Amino acid sequence: MAERFRLTKRAVDALPSVEKPRIFYDAELKGFGVRVMPTGVKTFVVEYRPGGGGRGTAKRRFKLGTYGEITTEQARDMARDTLADVRRGGDPAGERAEARAAPTVAEIAERYMAEEAMPKKKLRTAEGYEELLRNHVLPVLGTRKAAQVTEADVARMHRRSGLKTPVAANRAVAVLSTVFGWAGRVRLVPKGHNPCQGIEKFRESRRETYLSGEQLERLGAAIREAETVGIPWDPDPGKKVKHAPRPERRRIHIHPYAAAALRLLIFTGARLREILHLRWEHVDFERGLLHLPDSKTGRKVIILNAPSLTVLAQLQGARVGPYVIPGDDPKSPRADLKKPWALVSRRAGFTEIVEKLGEDGAPLKDRAGRPVTEERTTIRLHDLRHTHASVAAGAGLGLHMIGKLLGHAQAATTQRYAHRSEEHTSELQSRGL
Numbered sequence: 001m002a003e004r005f006r007l008t009k010r011a012v013d014a015l016p017s018v019e020k021p022r023i024f025y026d027a028e029l030k031g032f033g034v035r036v037m038p039t040g041v042k043t044f045v046v047e048y049r050p051g052g053g054g055r056g057t058a059k060r061r062f063k064l065g066t067y068g069e070i071t072t073e074q075a076r077d078m079a080r081d082t083l084a085d086v087r088r089g090g091d092p093a094g095e096r097a098e099a100r101a102a103p104t105v106a107e108i109a110e111r112y113m114a115e116e117a118m119p120k121k122k123l124r125t126a127e128g129y130e131e132l133l134r135n136h137v138l139p140v141l142g143t144r145k146a147a148q149v150t151e152a153d154v155a156r157m158h159r160r161s162g163l164k165t166p167v168a169a170n171r172a173v174a175v176l177s178t179v180f181g182w183a184g185r186v187r188l189v190p191k192g193h194n195p196c197q198g199i200e201k202f203r204e205s206r207r208e209t210y211l212s213g214e215q216l217e218r219l220g221a222a223i224r225e226a227e228t229v230g231i232p233w234d235p236d237p238g239k240k241v242k243h244a245p246r247p248e249r250r251r252i253h254i255h256p257y258a259a260a261a262l263r264l265l266i267f268t269g270a271r272l273r274e275i276l277h278l279r280w281e282h283v284d285f286e287r288g289l290l291h292l293p294d295s296k297t298g299r300k301v302i303i304l305n306a307p308s309l310t311v312l313a314q315l316q317g318a319r320v321g322p323y324v325i326p327g328d329d330p331k332s333p334r335a336d337l338k339k340p341w342a343l344v345s346r347r348a349g350f351t352e353i354v355e356k357l358g359e360d361g362a363p364l365k366d367r368a369g370r371p372v373t374e375e376r377t378t379i380r381l382h383d384l385r386h387t388h389a390s391v392a393a394g395a396g397l398g399l400h401m402i403g404k405l406l407g408h409a410q411a412a413t414t415q416r417y418a419h420r421s422e423e424h425t426s427e428l429q430s431r432g433l
Contacts, residue, residue, distance in 0.1 A: 007034060009072050012042060032079040034067065042067035044075035046082050050091040060093040105149060105176075106142035108183045109133050116182050122296070124273060129175050136161040136172035146183060151195045158199055164357055166202035173199050209383040210390040215348070216266070222347035226252070226340070227259040231347050256318075258340040260311050261325045265381065267308035269388030271296060272381055277333050278324040283312055341381055350379040 004027040005011060015024060018036050023045065025033040031047045044064040049057040064070070064078045082092050103111075113133075117126040140157040141149060154173060161169035177196035184191045211219065225231055230251025264275050274295055282291050288309060290302040304312070312324065321330030345351060355363045356372045364372040 007032065007072055007076070012067055012072055015042065026076070029076060029079055029083075031083060032076060034075075044070065044072075044079070046079040048083060048086045050086065050094060051089070060091070062093040062096070102145045102147050103183075103188050104142065105144050105146050106138050108146045108188050109138065109142075109176075109179050111188070112179045112182050122294075124296075128171075129178075132168065132172045132175045133179075136168060137176050141176075146180070147189045147193060149195050151198050154195045154199055158202075162202045167204055170201045170204065173201070209379060209386060211379065211383065211387045215350075215379075216387070218348040219266075219344065219350075222344040223254075223259050223262055225347065226254040226344050227256055231343055252343055254340040254343060257315075257325050257334060258337060260315055261334065261337055262340065262344065262384075263311050264308055264325075265384045266388065267305060267311065268302055269385050270302055271385065272337065274302075276325050276336070279322050280316070280319065280324060281322070283316075283324065285309070285312070285316075337381060342377065345377050345379055346375070348379075351375050351377050 004025045006028055007024070007026045012034055015034070015036055017040065018038055021035060021037050023033045023035045025031075033045055033047070035043045035045050037043075043066050045061050046064060047059050047061050049059055051057065062082055064075050064082070067075075070078070085092060113126065113130055117129050121129070137157060140160060141153060144153065154176065158169050158173050161172055173196050177194060180189065180194040180196060183189045184193060222231070230253040232247075233250050233252055235250075261275050264270065265272065268275070268290070270290070274290075274292055278290065278292075282293070284291060288304045290304060292300050292302065315324055320326055323330075323333045325334045326332070327334040352375070353373050354376050356374050358364050366372055
């Protein structure tokens, strides 16, 4: 029979060393005891049978705390409270085990991506969700138990991300809200638990940039130069330049397929992926159409103008695979246009030097105390689409027709392109664009 005596500080201090874990029980409070380990660590515990069960119900052991962190009398009071909770139907050990097994934010996010986003969303949309979660949500909340995340936790994450990228911070909260909504439906968190719902978003100033005729001319010249003779470059004076090429050889070229893709973006108003993933089977030269089976807004048709037909005809003469803009492997499409666009946009003067900011929003400094700067592109690839629609509006096409040309699902999206200055409109029209 287990040895029982009143557990006091003196009694606990006097407990003998053990070769294997052993529990010494209190003689007055049933279930209350102290577990002694061979290492000498002493932990207060309380044992009970949940649900008012008799001997047929297995005992459960609940850890109260380590001796030294809590006193014997504190442990006794905690044991009394625990046993009182059990008499009211509680199960502290079971609840603690359940809480430990509860999924973290990282785990519900991973399941959402695998079970919901990837199978049901478009690939680019799902990849965007994954990027927002990886860059903004998981570094702050990933290890937290999802059911315990509060609105204050999400607000802190939102503020931290918003110091640098307020728009991305807003999108991250929206994606996390979607994850919690799904997790509630599949019972990974209590139904209705969504700590994102009360978060006030950062103000977003919609960025709509339309290239002027003069900017379009500079861009066209930069594309031609990059495709033919190459764009000159100078070595970084802060690095070793001993083995740099001679000045006449310091030129960077872009691939003709990349140049053709940029021209098609300008002439068609298509989205980037619609051009990069365009297959020859989608091109109807006879009718002057592109039949896109799966764009962002579903199936759609793009009407081709004379310049875009010319570009496509030139590409058809050098056709090497199923894609109009092939990648390094002719059987696969080109992945992106980041480097070609950075090169030609810099040459066209579409960049600016800005100070880099730290996580606290303050400008970064180098070791000498000088501001750390970076070159930023002021014109995005997507602005070519804005410009295409802007020119169409200036040419007198109705908003309904422009929406059809661009594949907009909502009329409000097309309406934005009609709000341009008269000066910009007259400039484009005077250049015949």
